[in-house]
Amino acid sequence: MSIDLSVAGGIATITINRPEKRNALDQAHYDALSAAWCEVRDNDAIRVAVVTGAGDQSFCAGADIKAFLGDAPPLNALMHTQQSQLLNRGLEVWKPVVAAINGYCLGGGMTLLLATDLRVCVPTATFGLSEVKRGAFPANGGTQRIAQQLPHPIAMEMLLLGDAIDATRAERWGLVNRIVEPADLLPTAMDYATRLAANAPLAVQAAKELALRSRDADLATGLRMEQLFLRILQNSEDLTEGRDAFAEKRPPVFHGR
Numbered sequence: 292m293s294i295d296l297s298v299a300g301g302i303a304t305i306t307i308n309r310p311e312k313r314n315a316l317d318q319a320h321y322d323a324l325s326a327a328w329c330e331v332r333d334n335d336a337i338r339v340a341v342v343t344g345a346g347d348q349s350f351c352a353g354a355d356i357k358a359f360l361g362d363a364p365p366l367n368a369l370m371h372t373q374q375s376q377l378l379n380r381g382l383e384v385w386k387p388v389v390a391a392i393n394g395y396c397l398g399g400g401m402t403l404l405l406a407t408d409l410r411v412c413v414p415t416a417t418f419g420l421s422e423v424k425r426g427a428f429p430a431n432g433g434t435q436r437i438a439q440q441l442p443h444p445i446a447m448e449m450l451l452l453g454d455a456i457d458a459t460r461a462e463r464w465g466l467v468n469r470i471v472e473p474a475d476l477l478p479t480a481m482d483y484a485t486r487l488a489a490n491a492p493l494a495v496q497a498a499k500e501l502a503l504r505s506r507d508a509d510l511a512t513g514l515r516m517e518q519l520f521l522r523i524l525q526n527s528e529d530l531t532e533g534r535d536a537f538a539e540k541r542p543p544v545f546h547g548r
Contacts, residue, residue: 294323296330301338301488303331310346313395317355325375332384335547338488341480343391347473353398379406380431385496387487391480392416402429405436410467411479412458418466419455491529492547
């Protein structure tokens with residue numbers, strides 16, 4: 292039982308490794324997952340992350356119900372807003388994240404999915420926010436991101452009825468990029484990650500940050516932020532390398548400087 296993190300070629304792979312519980316998360320696993328996301332955020336050798344679940348049945352079934360429901364933390368814990376931060380609970384990770392969905396993606400697994408950037412799943416994947424059926428609601432961004440990413444009636448169906456959708460419907464509504472066979476799941480996710488890691492890391496991270504912040508900014512502010520970010524990048528070694536590689540008709544080699 293663990294959160295496994297490996298790094299190779301600029302790609303971090305995070306595996307939720309608790310298949311006997313459908314990769315459900317108790318507090319210890321949430322803490323370990325928080326540490327993994329902080330490593331992705333802070334390690335300059337990492338350019339992109341892939342997150343998946345162990346086994347062939349579940350990406351993540353969300354919070355371990357027996358460990359969480361009915362076991363409220365003390366009220367003072369509510370004030371510890373930066374403690375054990377998660378990708379889906381406000382941790383700012385501007386490096387791109389690819390999700391490889393190998394089965395059930397429910398509750399907290401679904402809210403994690405909503406915080407990723409590119410998503411590939413198997414045909415048997417199931418997506419759902421069933422918390423209202425248990426007397427709760429999907430926190431960690433569940434109520435915030437679902438309506439941003441899906442058409443309103445589909446989002447409300449999932450959020451308020453707690454009904455799940457299959458992979459075909461998820462692809463139709465743009466919740467995932469691709470459906471692939473199980474043997475192709477990680478290779479496809481790693482192909483995305485390899486292509487992302489080959490791009491200029493400062494530019495990729497700036498583009499992601501600008502796109503996500505645009506949800507909370509008016510257009511004039513967003514356009515001004517674009518100007519400022521671009522001006523900064525114009526002094527970067529990566530932009531010079533991109534220009535020179537284009538002129539010399541060769542692949543660029545970026546260093547994130």
